[in-house]
Amino acid sequence: MDFEVSGPKVFFTIPLDIPFLGDFEFSETILVSWIVMAVITLLCIWLTRDLRVENISKRQAVAEMLVETATNFVRGNMGTKFDRMIPFVAALFATSLVSNLISLLGLRSPTADLSTEAAWAVVVFVMITGQKIKSGGVGGYLKGFTTPIPILTPFNILSELATPISMACRHFGNILSGVVINGLIYAALAVASSALFRFLPWGLEQIPFLSVGVPAILSVYFDWFSGFMQAFIFCMLTTMYIANAAED
């Protein structure tokens, strides 16, 4: 048997040939990202339909709980002066979580594409740097690289750059490992199934009976738990780094 984990499919290409950006490739990642955004937005609209001040519906209670949880999360990690960050962190978490879990529907997760996590990590990195410059000034920010002694400057620059790279790669690696392991399991189960049901006539042995049920159990960890954890860790690190940058 041959088994292959491939990158996102490209549906069509617009030959723009802009320097550095190259041709625009409309890939699975972009399409599924839009689906994810649509899902989140429709969910928000549905949750906040028919809001009332008192005697609220269960739906409204859930919506209020989500807002409160996001608020508490950001305030708990960053204090009250970063309230404008709450929707950003909430959007990051929601996008990450839904992107991770959408693989349950058989779509390719946008988070199984390093470009996605790199984009998020770079945005967070810009925010961290902006916060550092805001709290210490450009001079203070540049001087921060020479502490505690100037000889460590290259290492400080490396560790600064390692922040977004590690954030992106951590998330991407976890999701990709889930994709790879899921692919391996499906392939292995298909082989095991055809070997086990070899006695069935009319090509029925080709139906991967074992693929029903077994992957669902494994997906509890690789999709649900890992998907939730990575979204949580990404947001946690975002808030922590920005709060730390404000303290220095």
Place this chain on the structure above:
Amino acid sequence: MNVQELVTLVPWTFVAQICNLFIQVYLIRRFLFKPISEVIEKRRQLANAQITEAEAANREAQAMKADYEKNLAEANASASEIIQAAKRQAVLQSEAIVKEAQTQAAALKQKADADIAQEKVKVFNQMKDEIGDIAMDIAAKVIEREISEKDHQKLINDMIENVGDLT
């Protein structure tokens, strides 16, 4: 169909995902945080208004209670005052009645005493006359003869003296 590399950075996807993230931030702010914050703020205002209202009502009730208590105390004070006044008046009245009664009784007694004394004198005089007559009759019958005027007179006087001693 083309397939991208498994681990690679695609510049357009990268740019698109940055845009997507900020669009998502806007959408989540517009469709979740804004309406929920508004409704929570509205509820907070409502709760504040209700608390203020309740406090005002409480203050009013306290004022009314104090007012009532004051009025009640005043009423109690005036009631006891009235009772005291009534008692005093009753005492005065009863004293006046008793005094009047005593005066009247004294007057009556005095009059009665005077009457009695007068009656006594009258009776005494009558008795004296009657006794005189009786004595004369008795004497006349007993002696059955004329007594001299002198003896007569002496006899009567002795008799009267004796009667007077008796009284």
